[in-house]
Amino acid sequence: MSLSLTMAWRNIGRNRRRSAITGSAVAFALFFAISLRSFQLGIYEHMVDTLVGGISGYIQVSDSAYWPAQNIDLAIPENPQWKKTLENDNRIKSVRPRLTGFALLSSEKESSVAQWIGVDFEQEDTAFWKNRLRSGNFNPNLKKNIPVWLGKRLAEGLNVDVGDTIVGLGQGYQGGMANDLLIVAGTLALGNPELEKRAAVLRFNDAQEFSGAYGMWGSVLITPYQKEKSLSLSSQLSSELKLEGASWSSWEERMPELKQIIQADSAGGVVVLFILYTVISFGLLGTMIMLASERRREFTMQIALGVKRSVLAKVVLIEALLVGAFGSVFGIILGRSLAYYLHLNPPRLLGDAALAMENMGWEPVLPPSLDWSITFTHTAIVICIVLLVSLWPVLTVYKSSAINR
Amino acid sequence: MSLIRLENLNKIYASQAGNVHAINNISSDFKAGEFTSIVGPSGCGKTTLLNAIGGLDKPNSGKIWIDNTDITSMGDKVLIDFRLRNIGFVFQAYNLIPVLTALENTTFILELQGAEKKVRNERGMELLKAVGLEDKANSRPNQLSGGQQQRVAVARALASRPRFVLADEPTANLDSKSTETLLDIMAELNSKEGTTFIFSTHDQRVIDRARRIICLEDGRIK
Numbered sequence A: 001m002s003l004s005l006t007m008a009w010r011n012i013g014r015n016r017r018r019s020a021i022t023g024s025a026v027a028f029a030l031f032f033a034i035s036l037r038s039f040q041l042g043i044y045e046h047m048v049d050t051l052v053g054g055i056s057g058y059i060q061v062s063d064s065a066y067w068p069a070q071n072i073d074l075a076i077p078e079n080p081q082w083k084k085t086l087e088n089d090n091r092i093k094s095v096r097p098r099l100t101g102f103a104l105l106s107s108e109k110e111s112s113v114a115q116w117i118g119v120d121f122e123q124e125d126t127a128f129w130k131n132r133l134r135s136g137n138f139n140p141n142l143k144k145n146i147p148v149w150l151g152k153r154l155a156e157g158l159n160v161d162v163g164d165t166i167v168g169l170g171q172g173y174q175g176g177m178a179n180d181l182l183i184v185a186g187t188l189a190l191g192n193p194e195l196e197k198r199a200a201v202l203r204f205n206d207a208q209e210f211s212g213a214y215g216m217w218g219s220v221l222i223t224p225y226q227k228e229k230s231l232s233l234s235s236q237l238s239s240e241l242k243l244e245g246a247s248w249s250s251w252e253e254r255m256p257e258l259k260q261i262i263q264a265d266s267a268g269g270v271v272v273l274f275i276l277y278t279v280i281s282f283g284l285l286g287t288m289i290m291l292a293s294e295r296r297r298e299f300t301m302q303i304a305l306g307v308k309r310s311v312l313a314k315v316v317l318i319e320a321l322l323v324g325a326f327g328s329v330f331g332i333i334l335g336r337s338l339a340y341y342l343h344l345n346p347p348r349l350l351g352d353a354a355l356a357m358e359n360m361g362w363e364p365v366l367p368p369s370l371d372w373s374i375t376f377t378h379t380a381i382v383i384c385i386v387l388l389v390s391l392w393p394v395l396t397v398y399k400s401s402a403i404n405r
Numbered sequence B: 001m002s003l004i005r006l007e008n009l010n011k012i013y014a015s016q017a018g019n020v021h022a023i024n025n026i027s028s029d030f031k032a033g034e035f036t037s038i039v040g041p042s043g044c045g046k047t048t049l050l051n052a053i054g055g056l057d058k059p060n061s062g063k064i065w066i067d068n069t070d071i072t073s074m075g076d077k078v079l080i081d082f083r084l085r086n087i088g089f090v091f092q093a094y095n096l097i098p099v100l101t102a103l104e105n106t107t108f109i110l111e112l113q114g115a116e117k118k119v120r121n122e123r124g125m126e127l128l129k130a131v132g133l134e135d136k137a138n139s140r141p142n143q144l145s146g147g148q149q150q151r152v153a154v155a156r157a158l159a160s161r162p163r164f165v166l167a168d169e170p171t172a173n174l175d176s177k178s179t180e181t182l183l184d185i186m187a188e189l190n191s192k193e194g195t196t197f198i199f200s201t202h203d204q205r206v207i208d209r210a211r212r213i214i215c216l217e218d219g220r221i222k
Helices: A003-014 A016-053 A080-087 A126-130 A152-158 A193-198 A204-211 A227-240 A256-305 A309-344 A351-360 A372-389 A391-399 B046-053 B076-086 B102-106 B108-112 B117-130 B146-159 B176-193 B204-209
Strands: A059-062 A092-106 A111-119 A133-136 A146-151 A165-171 A177-188 A199-203 A219-224 A247-250 B002-015 B018-031 B035-039 B061-066 B087-090 B164-168 B196-201 B212-217
Touching: A003 A016, A003 A309, A003 B108, A016 A256, A016 A309, A016 A372, A059 A227, A080 A092, A080 A219, A092 A152, A092 A177, A092 A204, A111 A152, A111 A165, A111 A193, A111 A204, A146 A152, A146 A193, A146 A204, A152 A177, A152 A193, A177 A199, A177 A204, A193 A199, A199 A204, A219 A227, A227 A247, A256 A309, A256 A372, A256 A391, A256 B076, A309 A372, A309 A391, A372 A391, B002 B046, B018 B046, B018 B061, B018 B196, B035 B046, B035 B176, B035 B204, B046 B164, B046 B196, B076 B087, B087 B146, B102 B108, B102 B117, B102 B146, B108 B117, B108 B146, B117 B146, B117 B176, B146 B164, B146 B176, B176 B196, B176 B204, B196 B204
Parallel strands: A111 A199, A146 A177, B035 B196, B035 B212, B087 B164, B164 B196
Antiparallel strands: A059 A219, A059 A247, A092 A111, A092 A165, A092 A219, A133 A177, A146 A199, A165 A177, B002 B018, B002 B061
């Protein structure tokens, strides 16, 4: 171990209380920042995933007038080759054609307006749907009738259960009728209360048959690996992989109000973190001022002996970095542990808060994000703060002379 | 030939009471191997003169030649390096580095000079043995008495075989026994290794052991 590192390491133990306070301040700042930001970004991810991921897509390819009315007459012709090209693109996680329309669903006693959604279960991420299945299964043994999986609130509204028959009646493709007997094959918890009240999921082929839109896609939903880059990827892909008669849009373009809500709320979190970092910075600066004034005489003596100021500054910086690193490790362990635990056991809002969230269209749970970029970003910020406040003793070193005056 | 030559040295401090002429036109020579005491009452300029010779403080006028090199014209960075390679210091308050052991303190300057670990440890142990502290090599300063700390400080000052050692009131905080021990050690190292020692002191026991005495009064050599 070099002399500078040895001295820095041992200096940490000289004033254990001060080192502990400095390390704790760093740990607390990082714990708080990671927890708060994980919660905030986790809630946004959950919102976006619920509202966008399974239903409208991070990126959607459809007729330019298709969204938001989702008029079946604006369906586009299937293009399997184009779809295959997309599936082979390493930026894209999944490509899911959808066909959607609206119909009146009636059980024996109740009727409700529903949005039917054609889903290709064989090609889609089956885990997405399996995780949402609350009753029934995806392989019903039906030969004549069309199976349907209802949002659980729609099923409750229609007062039907698995195995019951309902009638679907709505507008088909280009003036045709969409009507058939549908057998309830399962119920789905879609995470979005509004959607659960209106969604009726059909197999893709059944949806084409039901609506008469043979060989048509209503839209194609694309999920990129880097979901946060949907906007830029959408415009990039639209020029690389054109589809005749279709336009590309990211969820930010289709739902600007959702993006604005997230941005406004996120800004509030950033302000809170800014205040936290400011307070912590002054606390850390206080400990550095103490350190500098305690060591001033020592700096002078070492300069007199022939120690270069740069060596003394290096010792102080290494010491601050070591304390910062210890604090950071503790902060990361605490923050990540909490985020991980709550990700597995997300807190559920109750009462009015839950109702308010449901009214806004998403499930009232708060799962924190486990995105490592949150940890890296805030660790870097905290280390920068540590380095910044360490400039005080460094400046003291450079201002010290070889004798005490 | 002189090891150190002082030419018309002046140092003036500004104070509320007016300017203080701490060094007043001093010229002198120090030869290699000398064992010299600079003596005088408090405030006569002993420490100021020692600081100037050690390059710790710049005189207002005059020249200080060390081995024919004028240190008064050196920049701060060059002077730090010059001190590291040519001058050993012993301070009144020992000034050991508290986080280093006695051996590490002794070899501190050697390490800064880039000496290999084996070489510096051999030299460090040799000096600790010479000052009677080989069994305290791994002790930190707070585990040593004042006398022991000052002996380590002497060992540190001599480790890199400097051209000369400046000792500012080295016995001021020591009891009689520790003072005698320290003086014996320094006298022995002076005769064995030929190291030049220049003390500032008003301790009669140190004055008695010096082979040359320079008396200062009001910043002048009396």
